[in-house]
Amino acid sequence: MFENKGRTELGELGEFGLIDHLAKSVKTHNQSTVKGIGDDAAVIENGDNYTLLSTDMLVEGVHFDLAYTPLKHLGYKAVVANISDITAMNGTATHIVMSMALSNRFSIEAIEDLYFGINAACAQYNVDLVGGDSTSSPKGLILNIAVYGHVAKDKIAYRSGVNEGDLLVVSGDLGGAFLGLNILEREKRIFLEKPDFQPDLEGNDYLIQRQLRPEARVDIIKLLADLGIQPTAMIDVSDGLASEIHHLAKQSDVGFTVYEDKLPIDPLTYQRGIDLGIDPTVAALNGGEDYELLFTIATSDFEKIKNQMDFTIIGHAVKSTEGLHLISKGNNQHKLTAQGWKGF
Amino acid sequence: MFENKGRTELGELGEFGLIDHLAKSVKTHNQSTVKGIGDDAAVIENGDNYTLLSTDMLVEGVHFDLAYTPLKHLGYKAVVANISDITAMNGTATHIVMSMALSNRFSIEAIEDLYFGINAACAQYNVDLVGGDSTSSPKGLILNIAVYGHVAKDKIAYRSGVNEGDLLVVSGDLGGAFLGLNILEREKRIFLEKPDFQPDLEGNDYLIQRQLRPEARVDIIKLLADLGIQPTAMIDVSDGLASEIHHLAKQSDVGFTVYEDKLPIDPLTYQRGIDLGIDPTVAALNGGEDYELLFTIATSDFEKIKNQMDFTIIGHAVKSTEGLHLISKGNNQHKLTAQGWKGF
Numbered sequence: 001m002f003e004n005k006g007r008t009e010l011g012e013l014g015e016f017g018l019i020d021h022l023a024k025s026v027k028t029h030n031q032s033t034v035k036g037i038g039d040d041a042a043v044i045e046n047g048d049n050y051t052l053l054s055t056d057m058l059v060e061g062v063h064f065d066l067a068y069t070p071l072k073h074l075g076y077k078a079v080v081a082n083i084s085d086i087t088a089m090n091g092t093a094t095h096i097v098m099s100m101a102l103s104n105r106f107s108i109e110a111i112e113d114l115y116f117g118i119n120a121a122c123a124q125y126n127v128d129l130v131g132g133d134s135t136s137s138p139k140g141l142i143l144n145i146a147v148y149g150h151v152a153k154d155k156i157a158y159r160s161g162v163n164e165g166d167l168l169v170v171s172g173d174l175g176g177a178f179l180g181l182n183i184l185e186r187e188k189r190i191f192l193e194k195p196d197f198q199p200d201l202e203g204n205d206y207l208i209q210r211q212l213r214p215e216a217r218v219d220i221i222k223l224l225a226d227l228g229i230q231p232t233a234m235i236d237v238s239d240g241l242a243s244e245i246h247h248l249a250k251q252s253d254v255g256f257t258v259y260e261d262k263l264p265i266d267p268l269t270y271q272r273g274i275d276l277g278i279d280p281t282v283a284a285l286n287g288g289e290d291y292e293l294l295f296t297i298a299t300s301d302f303e304k305i306k307n308q309m310d311f312t313i314i315g316h317a318v319k320s321t322e323g324l325h326l327i328s329k330g331n332n333q334h335k336l337t338a339q340g341w342k343g344f
Numbered sequence: 345m346f347e348n349k350g351r352t353e354l355g356e357l358g359e360f361g362l363i364d365h366l367a368k369s370v371k372t373h374n375q376s377t378v379k380g381i382g383d384d385a386a387v388i389e390n391g392d393n394y395t396l397l398s399t400d401m402l403v404e405g406v407h408f409d410l411a412y413t414p415l416k417h418l419g420y421k422a423v424v425a426n427i428s429d430i431t432a433m434n435g436t437a438t439h440i441v442m443s444m445a446l447s448n449r450f451s452i453e454a455i456e457d458l459y460f461g462i463n464a465a466c467a468q469y470n471v472d473l474v475g476g477d478s479t480s481s482p483k484g485l486i487l488n489i490a491v492y493g494h495v496a497k498d499k500i501a502y503r504s505g506v507n508e509g510d511l512l513v514v515s516g517d518l519g520g521a522f523l524g525l526n527i528l529e530r531e532k533r534i535f536l537e538k539p540d541f542q543p544d545l546e547g548n549d550y551l552i553q554r555q556l557r558p559e560a561r562v563d564i565i566k567l568l569a570d571l572g573i574q575p576t577a578m579i580d581v582s583d584g585l586a587s588e589i590h591h592l593a594k595q596s597d598v599g600f601t602v603y604e605d606k607l608p609i610d611p612l613t614y615q616r617g618i619d620l621g622i623d624p625t626v627a628a629l630n631g632g633e634d635y636e637l638l639f640t641i642a643t644s645d646f647e648k649i650k651n652q653m654d655f656t657i658i659g660h661a662v663k664s665t666e667g668l669h670l671i672s673k674g675n676n677q678h679k680l681t682a683q684g685w686k687g688f
Binding site for chain 2: 006007008009010011012013015018019021022025026027028029030032033035036037041042044046047051053054055056057059060061062063094095097098099100101102104106107108109111112115116119122123126127128129130131132133134135136137138139140142144146148
């Protein structure tokens with residue numbers, strides 16, 4: 001069946017390498033296709049607006065662990081992750097379709113819980129679940145959502161629009177979802193060793209919530225519109241800040257200088273990071289799943305955002321030849337490496 | 345994690361039962377949503393047109409067996425199955441997004457083969473692959489495609505539009521894909537017993553092709569338009585003719601009378617059915633995966649289609665109280681039972 005052309009392991013390319021490699025073989029045939037593979041969502045001509053399309057697959061044992069992920073939360077988070085992709089284009093998600101593959105370990109009641117979460121997220125974000133597919137799975141649960149939305153043509157924000165000198169801004173705070181994951185993993189290990197043990201999640205509510213029940217920052221794109229700010233580029237923080245900065249840099253052909261002391265880290269994230277032996281800066285840079293928005297703005301928009309609590313300016317764009325750097329608290333310059341998810 | 349509300353096994357509901365059950369919990373929030381769960385595609389307002397959305401998940405070991413399914417063909421078929429859903433709304437597919445989960449058993453070269461098939465189908469149907477997601481899988485290959493298309497508002501064909509007296513028409517011929525599957529399964533069994541054995545697929549090309557490389561009948565909706573025929577309802581034959589007839593009946597609140605001697609069965613399908621001990625009528629009724637179009641038309645359109653080679657009138661709609669029946673070649677009346685896929 002396989003032609004004799006050698007064998008290259010998936011791990012040699014990694015997720016982003018694989019996508020880049022395969023994307024090269026893909027041609028488009030429709031004039032309506034404005035942007036295909038390579039941004040948070042695809043962009044298609046549609047009269048005064050652009051249509052936005054994106055999709056996301058979640059695999060049990062890879063993206064989630066049902067030992068500590070209630071199915072309600074999983075359903076909610078799966079929808080949020082997709083809405084976040086549309087939000088990252090400065091757009092509005094309106095509809096989703098959802099596929100699931102289920103092993104017979106799941107009961108109807110369990111799937112009702114999953115749907116409870118999906119329906120709750122749809123109600124929260126005014127998004128309609130309009131179709132899907134369900135099938136059996138030889139192992140575990142696989143969820144796929146595809147999301148449909150729109151954006152006004154003059155509002156769209158690609159990854160590729162950064163100009164040298166632009167300010168790099170992030171919403172909310174970072175690293176919390178990663179600390180939440182670590183706390184849940186720790187409790188699972190303890191539980192497996194001592195099943196009588198009561199989980200000790202007290203005082204960690206914020207971090208657990210960041211991991212299990214994130215929100216898409218639709219409030220941020222509304223705020224940007226209210227402030228009269230058009231981001232020059234935008235991406236959501238799903239894989240990790242460093243990885244997202246690399247995407248912006250690559251697609252905009254710029255470099256970035258980022259300041260460690262500017263990274264927005266919640267005090268609880270910071271403290272639990274220290275407690276667990278996780279450098280809070282590393283959590284913020286590489287943790288992922290915070291679903292905050294990372295965007296760039298022209299320096300002329302600085303006055304409009306400087307007093308906004310939800311925004312933190314963490315750096316600025318430089319010439320691509322200058323590369324990507326983190327200026328540490330000790331004022332040393334480090335190469336900023338991307339550690340996006342490499343799951344293979 | 346699971347609340348104490350008992351446990352109902354998935355198998356108790358089956359696929360369609362599960363979808364119906366879960367769909368009841370789903371509410372829509374957007375006025376633009378014209379039709380949600382329950383047809384071949386979702387229907388969304390979009391100016392002069394409707395937007396159509398659908399999605400389909402294929403799981404290794406459930407929907408395909410890589411022992412005899414070349415990845416090129418799998419990619420092609422996955423795209424075709426999605427386009428067929430848009431075609432069944434009398435619409436045109438223009439864009440897809442694709443997710444895949446892969447175990448490390450797959451090489452880059454294998455995934456290139458998969459993409460070769462996907463790209464070939466996209467070129468064939470003038471559809472653009474504009475985004476996706478790739479991830480690792482603990483077991484096997486899972487593919488999900490979501491498809492985006494459109495249809496003029498006055499051309500849309502739902503499952504729910506059948507009127508009593510309408511003629512029931514199917515394109516092409518039926519049962520071939522099922523016979524092809526049986527031939528491939530037989531060769532696999534022989535191969536597993538005697539690895540030196542050369543597969544004997546000669547003379548079965550048509551059936552193998554029906555299984556491995558089906559086409560979406562976009563030519564049929566063009567032909568209907570050219571003939572000036574607006575189908576009152578339409579569905580594609582993916583699960584099996586009997587199952588699709590049940591969908592039309594349920595959603596249109598009608599019954600159907602179908603004539604066994606009218607079922608379009610290719611002579612090769614018929615002969616190999618006899619050879620393999622498979623009743624050709626059962627293959628045609630329950631085989632599935634033919635991706636033909638099943639539709640109803642007003643009797644006043646009879647003159648327009650009666651000489652069309654691609655169409656076969658197989659029955660007509662009756663009052664719902666009369667139920668669904670097959671009139672056998674021996675002129676006996678049998679209840680027409682649906683045997684759609686129940687994979688759990």
